Amino acid sequence: MTHTKLRKLKISYGDNHALKEINVDIPDKQITAIIGPSGCGKTTLLKSINRIIELSEGVKVRGEVLIDGANIYGKDADVLALRKKVGFLPQRPCPLPMSIYDNVAFGPRIHRLSEEQITKQLEKQKTNGLVKKEKSKKYQDYSKMDHLVEHYLKLAGLWDEVKDRLHSSASKLSIGQQQRLALARVLAIEPEVILADEPTSALDPLSAKLVEEQFKLLKKDYTIVIVTHILRQARRIADYVMFMYLGELIEHGPAEKFFNAPQKDKTKEYLSGEIS
Ligand SMILES: Nc1ncnc2c1ncn2[C@@H]1O[C@H](COP(=O)(O)OP(=O)(O)OP(=O)(O)O)[C@@H](O)[C@H]1O
Numbered sequence: 001m002t003h004t005k006l007r008k009l010k011i012s013y014g015d016n017h018a019l020k021e022i023n024v025d026i027p028d029k030q031i032t033a034i035i036g037p038s039g040c041g042k043t044t045l046l047k048s049i050n051r052i053i054e055l056s057e058g059v060k061v062r063g064e065v066l067i068d069g070a071n072i073y074g075k076d077a078d079v080l081a082l083r084k085k086v087g088f089l090p091q092r093p094c095p096l097p098m099s100i101y102d103n104v105a106f107g108p109r110i111h112r113l114s115e116e117q118i119t120k121q122l123e124k125q126k127t128n129g130l131v132k133k134e135k136s137k138k139y140q141d142y143s144k145m146d147h148l149v150e151h152y153l154k155l156a157g158l159w160d161e162v163k164d165r166l167h168s169s170a171s172k173l174s175i176g177q178q179q180r181l182a183l184a185r186v187l188a189i190e191p192e193v194i195l196a197d198e199p200t201s202a203l204d205p206l207s208a209k210l211v212e213e214q215f216k217l218l219k220k221d222y223t224i225v226i227v228t229h230i231l232r233q234a235r236r237i238a239d240y241v242m243f244m245y246l247g248e249l250i251e252h253g254p255a256e257k258f259f260n261a262p263q264k265d266k267t268k269e270y271l272s273g274e275i276s
């Protein structure tokens with residue numbers, strides 16, 4: 001189990017103090033929504049959780065992000081292992097210029113999964129209850145990687161729509177399908193935590209609903225942190241809410257309490273639409 005804790009986390013871009021001092025524990029196997037107006041630091045906060053923030057120019061990170069008790073910004077932190085444990089789903093899907101199949105297989109191949117590891121990975125998922133225990137005979141006809149690709153496309157809720165065209169180009173998919181393909185790609189690296197930055201903002205309402213539904217299913221086995229500026233979406237899917245304003249974490253707590261009995265004036269103003 002992953003425990004994610006932010007301690008005295010401060011992030012600046014040059015002179016711009018984008019995050020002031022964040023202290024929060026992110027609950028395991030729930031959906032946490034980070035909400036707040038544009039420019040308040042939501043993406044910065046999300047990207048700090050797997051150090052992808054360090055790709056931004058002039059960024060400075062102080063404080064700690066503890067995952068399973070270890071500071072990911074510590075001197076001997078293993079960034080590659082971290083990125084495998086904490087997957088990132090960007091705002092706009094950008095499929096690799098290859099087939100649907102190869103997009104999903106890319107991560108496992110990069111991480112050089114041997115046949116043996118693939119079997120182990122699938123076994124683990126079986127015991128987690130994520131794969132229906134089907135007769136393994138069915139799979140003897142095709143390779144383990146085929147099985148893996150099918151598995152993650154199913155987890156991402158895309159399998160039925162693409163099973164007959166796995167080897168056609170991923171760029172031909174609709175944006176909503178591409179977003180679920182991006183989710184399948186993240187899932188295929190077997191993360192424990194999924195970070196998603198406004199994952200439905202480029203989608204039509206129906207595709208957005210499909211992605212939301214998928215997150216709700218996945219939280220059984222994954223810790224999910226999602227940035228959204230859509231309050232209704234946060235109400236629909238969040239178990240836990242973090243409200244950011246001008247780089248500060250104003251209020252955080254279980255969704256029901258947050259929405260029904262907010263404590264801080266700023267939160268009340270935001271929820272009532274007085275500030276946006
Ligand atoms: N790469 C960067 N270089 C310099 N400043 C940045 C960079 N990225 C973000 N900022 C600044 O940091 C602050 C927080 O930005 P961030 O992108 O985290 O906000 P956000 O809440 O995700 O906004 P939005 O809802 O518009 O996506 C803003 O003032 C922004 O201008």
Ligand SMILES: [Mg+2]
Pocket residue numbers: 042043044227
């Ligand atoms: Mg953002």
